[in-house]
Amino acid sequence: MIWQLDLVILTLVVICGIGSLMIKDLLGAAILFGAYSFMMCVLWAIMGAVDVAFTEASVGAGVSTVFFVAAVFHTTRRTKD
Amino acid sequence: MTSHLPALVVTVPLLTAFAAFAAGWLRPKLCFPVGLTGLGITAISSILLLAEVLEAGTVTYELGRWPAPWGIVYVVDRLNGVVLAAISLCAFIQWISSRASVKSQFSDRIGAFYGLELLFVTGAMGITVTGDAFNLYVLLEIASITAYALIAMGGGRAPLSSLNYVFMGTIGAWFYLLGVGYLYIMTGSLNMADLASILQGMRSSQAILVAFVIIIVGVWLKMGFFPLHGWLPNAYTHAPWPATTLIAPLMTKVMAYVMMRLVLFLFGPEYSFGVLGLKDVVVWWASLAVVAGSVIALSQKDLKRMITCIILIEIAYMVGGTFLGNRSGTTGAIFHLVNDVFMTLCVFLAVSSLAFRQRELDMDAMEGLFSEMPFTMGALVTGALSIVGVPPTCGFFSKWLLLKGALEAGHYEFMVALILSSLVCLVLFFRVFEAAYFGHGERSHGHHRMREAPLGMVVPLLVVAIGIVALGLMSGKVISSIIEPALPRGVL
Amino acid sequence: MDRILEVVIAKYNYWIYIVLMMIGLYGVIAKNNLVKKIVGMSIFQTAIILFFISMGMKKGATIPIIIHGQEASVRASDYINPLPHVLMLTAIVVAVSTLGVALALAVKIYKEFDTLEEDEILEKIRKS
Amino acid sequence: MRILGILVCVATGAMLIWASGEFPPWGDPNSPASLHVSPRYIEKTMEETSVPNAVTSVLADYRGYDTMFETTVIFAAGVSCFMLLRLFSGRERSSHHYRHILTGLTLRVRRKGKQLPELEEFEPMDSLWTPYDLILRTLCRFLIPFIQLFALYVIAHGHHSPGGGFQGGVILGASMILLAISQDMRSALRRIRERTLAIFSVAGVAIYAGTGALCLLLGSNFLDYAALSRIFPVDPVGARSLGIFLVEVGVGIAVMATMIVIYHNLASEGFLDEGL
Numbered sequence: 001m002i003w004q005l006d007l008v009i010l011t012l013v014v015i016c017g018i019g020s021l022m023i024k025d026l027l028g029a030a031i032l033f034g035a036y037s038f039m040m041c042v043l044w045a046i047m048g049a050v051d052v053a054f055t056e057a058s059v060g061a062g063v064s065t066v067f068f069v070a071a072v073f074h075t076t077r078r079t080k081d
Numbered sequence: 082m083t084s085h086l087p088a089l090v091v092t093v094p095l096l097t098a099f100a101a102f103a104a105g106w107l108r109p110k111l112c113f114p115v116g117l118t119g120l121g122i123t124a125i126s127s128i129l130l131l132a133e134v135l136e137a138g139t140v141t142y143e144l145g146r147w148p149a150p151w152g153i154v155y156v157v158d159r160l161n162g163v164v165l166a167a168i169s170l171c172a173f174i175q176w177i178s179s180r181a182s183v184k185s186q187f188s189d190r191i192g193a194f195y196g197l198e199l200l201f202v203t204g205a206m207g208i209t210v211t212g213d214a215f216n217l218y219v220l221l222e223i224a225s226i227t228a229y230a231l232i233a234m235g236g237g238r239a240p241l242s243s244l245n246y247v248f249m250g251t252i253g254a255w256f257y258l259l260g261v262g263y264l265y266i267m268t269g270s271l272n273m274a275d276l277a278s279i280l281q282g283m284r285s286s287q288a289i290l291v292a293f294v295i296i297i298v299g300v301w302l303k304m305g306f307f308p309l310h311g312w313l314p315n316a317y318t319h320a321p322w323p324a325t326t327l328i329a330p331l332m333t334k335v336m337a338y339v340m341m342r343l344v345l346f347l348f349g350p351e352y353s354f355g356v357l358g359l360k361d362v363v364v365w366w367a368s369l370a371v372v373a374g375s376v377i378a379l380s381q382k383d384l385k386r387m388i389t390c391i392i393l394i395e396i397a398y399m400v401g402g403t404f405l406g407n408r409s410g411t412t413g414a415i416f417h418l419v420n421d422v423f424m425t426l427c428v429f430l431a432v433s434s435l436a437f438r439q440r441e442l443d444m445d446a447m448e449g450l451f452s453e454m455p456f457t458m459g460a461l462v463t464g465a466l467s468i469v470g471v472p473p474t475c476g477f478f479s480k481w482l483l484l485k486g487a488l489e490a491g492h493y494e495f496m497v498a499l500i501l502s503s504l505v506c507l508v509l510f511f512r513v514f515e516a517a518y519f520g521h522g523e524r525s526h527g528h529h530r531m532r533e534a535p536l537g538m539v540v541p542l543l544v545v546a547i548g549i550v551a552l553g554l555m556s557g558k559v560i561s562s563i564i565e566p567a568l569p570r571g572v573l
Numbered sequence: 574m575d576r577i578l579e580v581v582i583a584k585y586n587y588w589i590y591i592v593l594m595m596i597g598l599y600g601v602i603a604k605n606n607l608v609k610k611i612v613g614m615s616i617f618q619t620a621i622i623l624f625f626i627s628m629g630m631k632k633g634a635t636i637p638i639i640i641h642g643q644e645a646s647v648r649a650s651d652y653i654n655p656l657p658h659v660l661m662l663t664a665i666v667v668a669v670s671t672l673g674v675a676l677a678l679a680v681k682i683y684k685e686f687d688t689l690e691e692d693e694i695l696e697k698i699r700k701s
Numbered sequence: 702m703r704i705l706g707i708l709v710c711v712a713t714g715a716m717l718i719w720a721s722g723e724f725p726p727w728g729d730p731n732s733p734a735s736l737h738v739s740p741r742y743i744e745k746t747m748e749e750t751s752v753p754n755a756v757t758s759v760l761a762d763y764r765g766y767d768t769m770f771e772t773t774v775i776f777a778a779g780v781s782c783f784m785l786l787r788l789f790s791g792r793e794r795s796s797h798h799y800r801h802i803l804t805g806l807t808l809r810v811r812r813k814g815k816q817l818p819e820l821e822e823f824e825p826m827d828s829l830w831t832p833y834d835l836i837l838r839t840l841c842r843f844l845i846p847f848i849q850l851f852a853l854y855v856i857a858h859g860h861h862s863p864g865g866g867f868q869g870g871v872i873l874g875a876s877m878i879l880l881a882i883s884q885d886m887r888s889a890l891r892r893i894r895e896r897t898l899a900i901f902s903v904a905g906v907a908i909y910a911g912t913g914a915l916c917l918l919l920g921s922n923f924l925d926y927a928a929l930s931r932i933f934p935v936d937p938v939g940a941r942s943l944g945i946f947l948v949e950v951g952v953g954i955a956v957m958a959t960m961i962v963i964y965h966n967l968a969s970e971g972f973l974d975e976g977l
Contacts, residue, residue, distance in 0.1 A: 003582065010589045017593055017616045021600045026608050033612050040619055048636045048653045049626045050863035051756045052661050054855075056622075058871040059669050063960055064615070066878055070968040070977050071676040072608065073830075075683040079606040080690050088923035095773065096910055102780060103903045106896055144766040146925040150738050153766045193784035200777050207770070215660055219770045222667045223777060229674055230781030233681065240681040240785075241694060247675050248601050251614055258664065259594075259621050265657075266628045266724055269737025279737075291720035583726030591717045595710040603706030631735055632728040637743065637755040638862070644747045649740035650730045655755040656739045659764055662756075663771040666867060666956075670778030673963045677782045680970060 006046060013039045026072045026079055034065035086130040087142035087155040090165060091207045093123045094172075098199035105192005112195045113180055119199065120176050123206070124169040127162075134162040135562065141212070150275045156212035159567035160415065163559075164209050164338050167422045171330050172202040178430050178541040179323035182437055186321055187234065194234070198327055201227040205335045214261045214347075215271050217339065218254065221303070225250045228332060231324035232316050242315035249312045253302030260296030263288050277347050284352060293348055300343065304336040306400055307370030310393055314377070317389040322433040325385070330425040333392055337399040337418050344403055345411065345569055354406045361492070367401030368498035370394075375505035382443060385436070387509060388428050391468060394502050395421045401495050402483045408568060410486025415564045417479035420467070420552065424476055427464035427545040431457050434534035434542060450517035453532050456539050458517060460546040465510035467549045470503050475553035478560075586627045593620035607682065607689045611675045618668040622661045629654035750941040752860045760865065761945040765924045769909050772866075772952050776906045779959030783899070786971035799823040800833065807831075827885050827975040841883030848876040856953040860942065866949035870905075870956025877957070878964045886969055886976035895965070895973060898958045905955025912947050 020032035037060035045053035097119025204224030233243035305313035374393035381387040402414025467474035600613020637655035725732030856869030881889035921928035926944025927937040968976030
């Protein structure tokens, strides 16, 4: 567990989190949320939680992003805030 | 042969839910009878379980035969025995009476609707009977997700109010999970009995204090306690009638039971009342919540929204009663919890049969109802009297105990709030009855023919009304045999 | 000075999860767009899962799968605590289920009101 | 609303940070969480359940009851999405699009009502979302069997390596979703009809609850797999490993079917005719 690597990934996770909330386009928010989930999965794999990382990769990064994109496809990409 | 009743009580509705959903696809006509038998078996087994608990004291059941801190253990004592019986009876009666409205509104997806209703009952039963903190969270999520979907079936504004309920409900449930995580990181165990014994020694730690605050805030958010109640009036009002009559009597009462279980048994009365000194603050808060609930209920025009706001008042009673700290206050709160399940069920079923007859639910369009629907209005009168707290009905006895507890604890503001809200409820219901009985609008001139709701709705309604009165008459025996010994020793 | 550094090294993981949780909570409360609120809710949930995982961590221990050769002499301190992982498998599945239902509701709301902005929807309700 | 949000977040965050001061240092081997309950899971997992992956043994056996309700949660989500979004009356289309398979020529037929029957040279085409990419379609058609093979490996191999019912089920579901995205939803629905998906999702969860009930019928407690040794020719420890495998298969089926149901309803707004 190299703590520098852990720190770098944690900051990336925080940046992706804030980015997906701040971005003005919903599709962009969905993709950034997928990146956030993937970063989270890498973080857990480093921490030794392999089962949870596997689930987060397939469920969090994979299927959630598909659901988000499918939902945004049927609503709008436009957001005011 | 250890009795498998605690396991049956939860797995029977679960398997019935799967059977009902499958029947929805294969032979839709079978959905209702399958659910009826399942809930019937659940009701019988929970009453047998209560009887067994009354004789043999606390019943424990190890899931998968793993001992306590390692596996998940069901602990059934008198407190959750009586709540289990109340939930299963309420669900059984609601199932019978909501048949007509479900068939008329959701005939093309009847399997899914009935499956979700049964999963909600499974969640409610599981929350009441489990002895493991994390298992309680998982069952809380089952009850919540099914409640979100059932409420959103109302059409029009229902999805928006359901989405607001999703946001607030998820934050509440995950705050509870975070609190359990804080307890786990400090003690290392998830079993409630094990946690309670370890927590005795960690009175002064900050993390346990924050865990207590987070869990209580999460439970209050799910319960709809006053400042955190934003989602409740919209969610229950825009929900379809079969969903409201199931969720309104059960969800908030089960969360009140969870609060009592945590405050009285997990953290212990000394810790939750003494160390933090928030006992008086919460009782003041509950009195404020009662007054605010009454004001909100007074300002409502629609009958359905008014009785939803009355639930806010009932919840404030229970929170205030628990945090009074003395024996009669807590007994009053537990007895009020059991009464409230049936009172709310009676009032909601009555108003739903009014709505089923396409009657205007607006307050001042209620002419001639007594002549048209005497039985439904009779049951509504009984439910209203019980909510107001008039002697023969059970509502009076629990309110009397709450008043006695408030007097002993010296919380006069809670007593004033209790009496004030009873008067407000009286005014609310009298307004409806006055219009319904004496109303001479153009509708009642034409005909006095009785257009009662279908038999399937009226008979369960009358059974609940009679049950309320019977519970009131037997309240002495119920309190002394079931609720009095349920309290932990610490409650002085 | 090194004592503070030592405390920071020991606790920074917990502070990061609190920062993430507050981002999620802020997203749910303050954002106006419904899908943005759903994203905030998911971030809030993932942060709590991160807290549970970092709770079971043991320095110098390997993943909780018993090594093939040493079934006999298994020492608990060699392996990471598996219990938080089990709890979080449940939490992730619950998070996805809530996400699925919330997105279904958002699609249904859009079909009804043609917008996802909370204030525009309330405006339309007040008018109708 | 913005100020309220900031206020609430800062207050909760400060309270949480104040409490985290008392936590055991991060990764400390003798923190209470690692000493009280979990040592038994690690040390006894091989001896009691003969499953080296401690997470799978705790997930499906020691705390198997949680996982049963977790599968019920994902099942409830699938049923909710079906109930909320599904609309049985189809979208009335004034015109239908067809693509000539050999030349890629697109044909627009102005005709109300149902699609034309299948023609040899022409294939029906979505009129809502029409990108057509030969490379993508053939590559996905080539890739999907291997994804499903890997998913079956993940479900079966949950005892020894990371993975298990959930992960395998989601990957199986994802392979069908990939088919629905690369081809079109109609061909995905032709592979697995909506009715079989519903029956699969119920069957998966019913397998899990049924195994538990079977142990109940065999006289032992609910979900106590050792009771399976009475009917299967295995010793009680082997029976636990067998019970875990049965349960993982049930979870895999349920999660696969539910993920596809949620995708189909979300991507086609309930009409199940044209999706992403």
